[in-house]
Amino acid sequence: MFDVQAIRRQFPALQESFDGGPAVFFDNPGGTQVPQQVIDxxxxxxxxxxxxxxxxxxxxxxxxxxxxxxxxxxxxxxxxxxxxxxxxxxxxxxxxxxxxxxxxxxxxxxxxxxxxxxxxxxxxxxxxxxxxxxxxxxxxxxxxxxxxxxxxxxxxxxxxxxxxxxxxxxxxxxxxxxxxxxxxxxxxxxxxxxxxxxxxxxxxxxxxxxxxxxxxxxxxxxxxxxxxxxxxxxxxxxxxxxxxxxxxxxxxxxxxxxxxxxxxxxxxxxxxxAIDYLADLGARYGNVAPDAGRREKLRAAWSVIGPYERMLMERLLDGLSLVSGVRIYGITSRFEWDRRLATVAIRKEGRTPQELAAALAAENIFVWDGNFYALALSERLGVEPSGGLLRIGLVHYNTLDEIDRCLRALERA
Missing domain, CATH: 3.40.640.10 (Type I PLP-dependent aspartate aminotransferase-like (Major domain))
Known part of the structure; x- marks a missing residue:
């Protein structure tokens, strides 16, 4: 079983308090947190x-x-x-x-x-x-x-x-x-x-x-x-x-x-x-022999990370579709979700991406706004002059509870 709480305990940043409370790290496309073994x-x-x-x-x-x-x-x-x-x-x-x-x-x-x-x-x-x-x-x-x-x-x-x-x-x-x-x-x-x-x-x-x-x-x-x-x-x-x-x-x-x-x-x-950390996930949660090489352990890691992230992505996309005024940029059809990652770009009617990011940051939910250096896409979508997009990026240390917390905050914004 993929034990996300055991995984989260390996990341010191996920145990930190920011302004008196825990943070939700959905800024992962800009850079992920690191496990203790990387720091060590x-x-x-x-x-x-x-x-x-x-x-x-x-x-x-x-x-x-x-x-x-x-x-x-x-x-x-x-x-x-x-x-x-x-x-x-x-x-x-x-x-x-x-x-x-x-x-x-x-x-x-x-x-x-x-x-x-x-x-x-x-x-x-x-x-x-x-x-x-x-x-x-x-x-x-x-x-x-x-x-x-x-x-x-x-x-x-x-x-x-x-x-x-x-x-x-x-x-x-x-x-x-x-x-x-x-x-x-x-x-x-x-x-x-x-x-x-x-x-x-x-x-x-x-x-x-x-x-x-x-x-x-x-x-x-x-x-x-x-x-x-x-x-x-x-x-x-x-x-x-x-x-x-x-x-x-x-x-x-x-x-x-x-x-x-x-x-x-x-x-x-x-x-x-960091690569050994990923291989360790494959050894612990994947279907791989104990004496397998690192490449095979990495293959096993993605075989378990993938389905877990898919579950997170489904929760986020389903939830966003119910938030008033939100538009999702990218693939939204459930039948094509194998063609996308759990990186989601949105805008909300009546709020700029920067205003949305600030509202989420006030609740310790960390997301990015702007064009993320994908300038050509932001210009092609016609959103660059008005602040680009809000980006929510999930990885395997994120949880369903964090997604629900973010959805509630977006609804309030």
């Missing part, structure tokens, strides 16, 4: 291992071990090889870094496809690349009623001139899960690179870069219960061949050639601990 791992690094890399002394050797463990854990999370995993400050920085490395392959005859459903971090690096190299950007549109991609229109945009297709695994604003597998196949047939932004999907489902056959994929640990560290996957053939902007001692082989400067070592200790 980071404190342990700073206490017992704090040094730079590749030295002859013990704390340096311990740091090397921390980095190796983090890379092995991230490879298991993504289904990648360890030398295909690059660490950096965040997904945005890593994506700009990659766009610089790819730029020399683009010219005026080339085209890049981006979507209006994406976070700007998977749009502007490619727009800037196109501007620098004289390439053309093609925009895939969305259905404004369901906030889903116009797949026919997207397919038509991919031609022999297409050099790269950038797509999000899931929308950070509306929770839409995109059919990235199909888009990758279309791009592959045209000879184009594919870049997948998996930041929003990573806390909710198993990623398998080999099965997807994407060229590049990025995510961020602070979205899946870890610290602020970005992770980039790239096919080995690309990482070895592409020129990286680096200092000379970094070497010519990945991952070192891509990781400029000293990494966030305590953060990497936390990354490994």
């Amino acid at each position: 791992a980071m404190v342990d690094y700073l206490t017992r291992r704090n040094a730079n890399t590749h030295g002859a002394f013990i704390t340096s050797r311990r740091t090397d071990e921390v980095i190796d463990r983090a890379r092995a854990a991230a490879a298991d999370l993504l289904g990648a090889e360890q030398d295909e995993v690059i660490f950096g400050p965040n997904m945005t920085t890593l994506t700009f870094q990659l766009s610089h490395a790819l730029a020399h392959e683009f010219g005026p005859e080339d085209e890049i496809v981006v979507t209006r459903l994406d976070h700007d971090a998977n749009i502007m690096p490619w727009v800037r690349l196109a501007e620098d190299r004289g390439a053309t950007v093609r925009w895939a549109d969305v259905d404004v009623e369901t906030c889903t991609l116009d797949m026919d229109g997207l397919q038509a945009l991919i031609t022999p001139r297409t050099k790269l297709v950038a797509i999000g695994y899931a929308s950070n604003a509306t929770g839409t899960i995109n059919d990235v597998q199909t888009v990758i196949q279309w791009a592959r047939a045209a000879g184009a690179y594919t870049f997948v932004d998996a930041v929003q999907y990573a806390p909710h489902g198993l990623i398998d870069v080999k099965a997807l056959d994407c060229d590049f994929l990025a995510c961020s640990a602070y979205k899946f219960f870890g610290p602020h560290v970005g992770i980039l996957y790239g096919k080995r053939e690309h990482l070895e061949r592409l020129p990286a902007y680096r200092v000379r001692p970094a070497g010519d082989l990945p991952p070192g050639k891509w990781e400029t400067g000293t990494q966030n070592h305590e953060g990497l200790a936390g990354v490994a601990a």
Whole structure:
């Protein structure tokens, strides 16, 4: 049985009092809370291992071990090889870094496809690349009623001139899960690179870069219960061949050639601990052998997290449909709920998103308002001039009681 109360006890922030009462963390799409084992791992690094890399002394050797463990854990999370995993400050920085490395392959005859459903971090690096190299950007549109991609229109945009297709695994604003597998196949047939932004999907489902056959994929640990560290996957053939902007001692082989400067070592200790936390959930609640590897435990974790989050999402969507004046942006049909995450965007008649967020914050319910850097979507929906959207994001440590508390507060607002 999935014991959410036992899980919640592992998160110190969920036990904290804010202005005299407990908080409801529905700001998860912007960053999740972390379990105690992540905090312990980071404190342990700073206490017992704090040094730079590749030295002859013990704390340096311990740091090397921390980095190796983090890379092995991230490879298991993504289904990648360890030398295909690059660490950096965040997904945005890593994506700009990659766009610089790819730029020399683009010219005026080339085209890049981006979507209006994406976070700007998977749009502007490619727009800037196109501007620098004289390439053309093609925009895939969305259905404004369901906030889903116009797949026919997207397919038509991919031609022999297409050099790269950038797509999000899931929308950070509306929770839409995109059919990235199909888009990758279309791009592959045209000879184009594919870049997948998996930041929003990573806390909710198993990623398998080999099965997807994407060229590049990025995510961020602070979205899946870890610290602020970005992770980039790239096919080995690309990482070895592409020129990286680096200092000379970094070497010519990945991952070192891509990781400029000293990494966030305590953060990497936390990354490994966050992935182990998820694997522990699979070992405890999933149907997996005790001696199974971490990848199989992660697969088992999502097999139990998924149904629990689906239950939370149903409660939230059903409840929101009964709140007077509320409009849900995104998929609302029960028959299509497998195409969305428990990230829900709304507006309420008579209140701006900022006013709603402030009203909820006054009751210790934490949600986001605005465009969440999904600027193209906010503009396409026509809500950007009036404050964007209110976003409620659920993860597996949230509860039905918290959802009911939020619904009552929205009704009162």
